[in-house]
Amino acid sequence: MTNLSFITIEEHLIAQQQENPVLTTDLVYILNDLNLAAKVIRNEVIRFGLTEQQGRAGQENASGEDVQKLDVFANDAVKNILRKHGRFAVMGSEEEEDVVACDENNGEYVVLFDPLDGSSNIEVNVSVGTIFSIYKVANPGQKGSLEDCLQPGSKQIASGYVIYGSSVMMVYTAGNGVYGFTYDPSLGDFFLSHDRMTFPDKTKCYSINECNWTRMDQGLRDYIDWIREQPGVTARYVGSLVADFHRNLLRGGIYVYPATTNCPNGKLRLLYEANPLAFIAEQAGGSASNGDMRIMDIKPTELHEKCALYIGNKNLVRKAEELKQPLPGLVHL
Ligand code: P6P
Numbered sequence: 001m002t003n004l005s006f007i008t009i010e011e012h013l014i015a016q017q018q019e020n021p022v023l024t025t026d027l028v029y030i031l032n033d034l035n036l037a038a039k040v041i042r043n044e045v046i047r048f049g050l051t052e053q054q055g056r057a058g059q060e061n062a063s064g065e066d067v068q069k070l071d072v073f074a075n076d077a078v079k080n081i082l083r084k085h086g087r088f089a090v091m092g093s094e095e096e097e098d099v100v101a102c103d104e105n106n107g108e109y110v111v112l113f114d115p116l117d118g119s120s121n122i123e124v125n126v127s128v129g130t131i132f133s134i135y136k137v138a139n140p141g142q143k144g145s146l147e148d149c150l151q152p153g154s155k156q157i158a159s160g161y162v163i164y165g166s167s168v169m170m171v172y173t174a175g176n177g178v179y180g181f182t183y184d185p186s187l188g189d190f191f192l193s194h195d196r197m198t199f200p201d202k203t204k205c206y207s208i209n210e211c212n213w214t215r216m217d218q219g220l221r222d223y224i225d226w227i228r229e230q231p232g233v234t235a236r237y238v239g240s241l242v243a244d245f246h247r248n249l250l251r252g253g254i255y256v257y258p259a260t261t262n263c264p265n266g267k268l269r270l271l272y273e274a275n276p277l278a279f280i281a282e283q284a285g286g287s288a289s290n291g292d293m294r295i296m297d298i299k300p301t302e303l304h305e306k307c308a309l310y311i312g313n314k315n316l317v318r319k320a321e322e323l324k325q326p327l328p329g330l331v332h333l
Helices: 010-016 025-045 069-081 118-123 210-215 220-230 243-250 270-283 314-323
Strands: 057-061 066-068 088-093 108-117 128-136 158-164 168-173 178-184 189-195 205-207 253-256 288-291 308-311
Touching: 010 178, 010 189, 025 069, 025 108, 025 128, 025 158, 025 168, 025 178, 057 069, 066 069, 066 118, 069 088, 069 108, 069 118, 069 128, 088 270, 088 314, 108 118, 108 270, 128 243, 128 270, 158 243, 158 270, 168 189, 168 243, 168 270, 178 210, 205 220, 205 243, 220 314, 243 253, 243 270, 243 308, 253 314, 270 288, 270 308, 288 314, 308 314
Parallel strands: 088 108, 205 253
Antiparallel strands: 057 066, 108 128, 128 158, 158 168, 168 178, 178 189, 253 308, 288 308
16 A cells, blocks of 8 residues: 555544444544654654663663663653553553552553563664553453453453554554554654555564574474475564564564573563564464463463463464474473
């Protein structure tokens, strides 16, 4: 689709309301607020070498990872922009140890987000992303709590990501297909550029950090040997989940971050990385698994819970599940 359509996110959402009852006026406003947050974060990302947001913030997040100043900036941008209209009961963020209860609201919505995924890549000019996942509260009328954040991914009403790459795009689903919007700096807004995105049948890429070869199960090694032999397939691993996922969505492929002997629960976070991208993947005709079960069927128990992630073309995920074996050296109950 060319940008001659000049269809903004707001115009698209209003039109979508005709065929998607999930898109309430509140949810349209929330997605528009995320559109604004993407613009605010983009402004800092695209001038990183010149911004005062460089370097580490001098703290670690709940997963023990160094927090970059830009992580804090992005986290504050998403939190403050979303919080100001009173629609949220509670929020969860990679950069917040505990849930952010929005007690000043009697909001009906929950948002879980990774404000700047892959931020360690920002200083080497590699694409990074913002990932978001939206639910209705589990217990309407009650104050927002951790319980509202611990819903299975199948309860998401919308999810998406922003990729700050060679162009900046926002990709979302509200359960009625996947739509991509590209930012036009000359006009200062996002416009529909990718209508009803689906994984192509042909596989182009597999994305996995093969440095973990000795720490992965034999079944995954067999899978990598298999996929390397598939015609037209090549390895692409950026080290930024949103960038790898987005490329595979457009070209066909699979991203795998497995359980390894040094990360037996995997590295990626279920609530604000795996679940939102799993919703997008399934809406685009693909699938997402932890190697044993559908990601969106996992009942979370912790806010920063980790999981293994196999996500992309359905046939590729299924093959990986078929070959998967227990990790060596770990007792499996
Ligand atoms: P590794 C970034 O830290 C991230 O969470 C994902 O964006 C990325 O795919 C992965 O970790 C990279 O991890 O261990 O391969 O460097």
